[in-house]
Amino acid sequence: MQIHEPHDSDDWLEHALRSDASEHRTSYLADQGFTERVMAQLPRPATLPAWRRPAIAALWLIAAVAGIIALPGLFDDAFRAAVALLLRHRVSLFDLAMAFLLLGAAAWSGLIYAMRGD
Numbered sequence: 188m189q190i191h192e193p194h195d196s197d198d199w200l201e202h203a204l205r206s207d208a209s210e211h212r213t214s215y216l217a218d219q220g221f222t223e224r225v226m227a228q229l230p231r232p233a234t235l236p237a238w239r240r241p242a243i244a245a246l247w248l249i250a251a252v253a254g255i256i257a258l259p260g261l262f263d264d265a266f267r268a269a270v271a272l273l274l275r276h277r278v279s280l281f282d283l284a285m286a287f288l289l290l291g292a293a294a295w296s297g298l299i300y301a302m303r304g305d
Contacts, residue, residue, distance in 0.1 A: 255262050
């Protein structure tokens, strides 16, 4: 918890509460072990088992392989269409500029998202 310095816009009550908190910030309150007893009674935080993440990844992999095996014609057609689109498309200067613009926008968006001050 941060205690901020009083600002001009704060009212007198905020100023009084903040100054009182700064006076007693380091003082110890003897509770005869009450806090320790309460913390001992709290349940442990729920944690996921260590095997869960690899199991989910394996299930997704099995599902993907099963889909490819079950629909070989669909996968083959989609792959051939993607390759044909990439190989037969003539790349112009405008296409390159738009690709760089989109990549730059994605990079800057990611940077701004990572630097946010939440």
